[in-house]
Amino acid sequence: MVFTTPPKTTLVTIQKSTYNDINIHALLQPIGGMKHYIQKGERVLLKTNLLIPSEPKKAVVTHPMVIKALAKAILGIGAVPFIGDSPMGPFTKRRLEKAYQKSGLVALAKELGIELNYEMGSTKIIIPQAKRLKKTMFCNFVLNADKIITVPKIKTHSYMIMTLASKIMYGAVPGLTKAKYHSLFFKRTAFADMLLDVLSVRKPDLIVMDGIVGMQGDGPSGGTPVDLGLLLASDDSIAMDLAVCDLLGIEPMKIPTLRQAKIRRLWPTEIQYPLLSPQTVHTKDFRLPSSTGLITLGLKNHHQLPTPTKKCTACGECVEICPKQAIQIRESLAVVDYSKCIACYCCHEVCPYEAIQLETRR
Ligand code: SF4
Ligand code: SF4
Known part of the structure; x- marks a missing residue:
């Protein structure tokens, strides 16, 4: 599947929420409700962000309470939710088990009687209209789902500045x-275009953004949790990310995926907010990664480099x-x-x- 021209007006709903009072019905009602996206009997992938095995309180992974609320809403209409992602590192059953366990998803799946994905096969996909990634391996659990709801988290990303809805489908590319x-795509512009190519393979049917507790600073795993108290929904990944930028006060053209999406004419012409608007929930002083200034200034001789x-x-x-x-x-230390x-x-x-x-090094 390739991108079609986005609709003229795209809707993004924004709701204040804590993890204890998530109201999926109220969040989705202005954009048609869950039944608008999911039909009875369909297998629905809840594509979570399981970057690494990590506890929910660290804000590295999508919080299981958001997944739980969505799974219950899907069960409520007679469809079949299942949870999946391909975390960083080798795509193995052992690593998946660890990631599910640490993120609280094992307990959640048991409580609701739903499936955690352990299908690790992948299929070669041709992307004829891709800008960079003409072919790729793509996880079968994503391809075989009847519907996909992505559940990204508002987080910074030291390489791409933010990791949001337009990046979460990168988890459909298996493991290493x-x-x-x-x-292969070591320039940020090329990497951003590659991410958009991946997103075009299988456009999510619905996006629900976990912005209740986000991550600021040197994300996506080394930043600090930040209380934002927000949940967002849309059926357009780019509109979702533009809305997040708006409420965090980030210039969207600073974000490589959004900049490339603009060039590729993937921005909606208008976003409407039937619940809260980004202005009414504007968050001051959200901290971007320390690499951001260097990236946007394009200082080629002043790289921020990894220092164990x-x-x-x-x-x-890290070696792997x-x-x-x-x-x-060397001598029990990464070098x-x-x-x-x-x-x-x-x-x-x-x-x-x-x-x-x-650390910045010349
Ligand atoms: S050392 Fe770290 S930052 Fe450098 S190429 Fe390897 S993984 Fe990437
Ligand atoms: S070897 Fe050291 S630096 Fe590398 S991932 Fe393990 S703890 Fe981190």
Whole structure:
């Protein structure tokens, strides 16, 4: 499937919420309600963000209470929800189990009697109208779903500034292939176009954004949680991300995926907000990643580069993920060969101990 011209006017609903009083019905009612998107008997993928095995309180993964509320709404109309993602690192059953367990999804699936995806197969997909990624492997659990609801989280991203609705479908690319694409598309513009190509393979039917507790600073895994108290919904990933930028006071052209989406004419011509508007929930002082200034100024000789710290346990996850084989473990510490490093920050993202800092080096 390729992008079609977005509708002239796109709706984004914004609701104030905590994790204890999520009201999916009220959130979706102005955009047609759950029945507008999901029919009885359909298998509905709840595509969560399971970047790494991490507890919900750290704000690295989509909060299970949002998944729970959506799953109940889907069950309520007689459809069949299941939960899935391909986290960073190797796409293995063991890693999936760990990610599901730590993020609270095992308990949730048991409570509701719903399925956690363990199908790890993938299929080669041709994307004829892609700008960068003409073909890719794509996870079968995504391709085989009747409907897809993506459930991203408002988070910063040290490489792409923000990781939102237009990036979450990158989880449909299996395991370590994601790291490989960092090496193939090592310029941010190319990487952003690649992400839009991936998104075009299977456009989500609905997006529900977890903005109740987001992440600011050096995300997507090493930042700090920030209480935003918001839940958003739309059927357009780009409109969703524009709405998030608006409420956080971020210039959207600073975000590589949105800038490339604008060039590719994927922005809606108008966004309407039938519930709250971004202005009424505007968040001041949201902290972007420390790399943002350098990225937007285009200072090529002043890279923020990954610097392992004493927190390193020599677990080797960064060694495995690095697309340039630039990391070795020496004397129980990760050591980076900066002559090979392309500053993709995969190691920073994947490190379970927040042991990699980003430091400016000439
Ligand atoms: S830097 Fe982090 S991911 Fe790399 S070996 Fe050390 S603890 Fe593991
Ligand atoms: S060392 Fe880290 S930032 Fe550099 S190429 Fe490897 S994964 Fe990317």
